[in-house]
């Protein structure tokens with residue numbers, strides 16, 4: 186039987202949609218045998234070998250090796266992740282932002298931070314928020330300010346070209362709205378945020394890769410929080426990028442920047458050269474990892490992430 190090459194673009198209730206990389210046709214497919222077991226099942230983002238059993242239906246025979254693999258959002262093989270935050274409704278959540286950044290760094294995925302709903306800030310708030318944004322830029326992150334209501338997209342389109350990207354972030358921040366703005370023909374369902382809860386209503390319910398510009402973008406369901414997916418304390422110190430860069434000036438090798446004497450990172454926090462909220466979030470994360478240590482040790486949820494020993 187002829188083997189075809191495809192990309193899994195959608196999975197709903199065990200039914201896959203596979204985009205044929207040669208014919209560009211979309212095939213309805215089911216996985217063969219053991220791949221029906223959830224832990225070895227194909228997921229959105231997988232490159233697969235499949236055989237045709239009808240005009241537009243097929244069987245997935247094999248999953249090609251993943252170059253990265255995320256649990257939340259549940260997707261593989263992405264080139265970059267847009268972490269979408271609203272600056273209001275819901276309020277900018279720096280704790281979640283730092284959590285996203287450290288998790289993506291750990292998985293070797295380039296984050297691009299999007300600050301959406303800029304139209305909701307007054308002038309004073311805009312100035313304050315810009316200060317925070319400048320800090321994240323100064324430590325090396327690409328940032329984009331957007332506003333769906335005022336049609337401000339800035340460079341978002343440019344970044345999407347020829348890449349596989351994911352839009353991730355809390356419910357109600359405007360992920361689907363941004364995609365509709367980029368390509369109105371997508372007509373993705375969006376929803377107002379709940380006034381009572383001050384957050385989104387989980388309008389998007391599944392991960393789906395959409396063809397946008399010359400690349401692919403996954404719209405994903407929003408969520409409240411994410412796990413550290415197999416990380417340990419050392420991984421935090423290595424993936425808070427500016428901490429790691431400066432840690433060679435700490436007195437102790439392997440300094441966790443908590444109570445160690447002559448800690449250069451803490452010195453920079455005291456001099457306001459490292460954003461205080463970053464350091465506070467770091468301490469919270471270290472503490473959280475300590476609490477659930479067993480759980481993290483015993484669950485190698487993310488088998489593909491390589492622990493980077495940079496030092």
Ligand SMILES: Nc1nc2c(ncn2[C@@H]2O[C@H](COP(=O)(O)OP(=O)(O)OP(=O)(O)O)[C@@H](O)[C@H]2O)c(=O)[nH]1
Nearest residue numbers: 302333357359360361362375376377387388389407
């Ligand atoms: N004022 C303002 N509202 C926005 C903006 N972007 C999106 N919204 C509104 O925010 C609400 C939520 O937008 P969605 O696009 O559904 O959010 P989402 O991130 O896809 O949410 P989930 O699918 O639940 O994860 C909608 O009512 C949008 O109209 C913006 O830039 N400014």
Ligand SMILES: [Mg+2]
Nearest residue numbers: 360361388389
């Ligand atoms: Mg959505």
Ligand SMILES: [Zn+2]
Nearest residue numbers: 435440442448
């Ligand atoms: Zn230190």
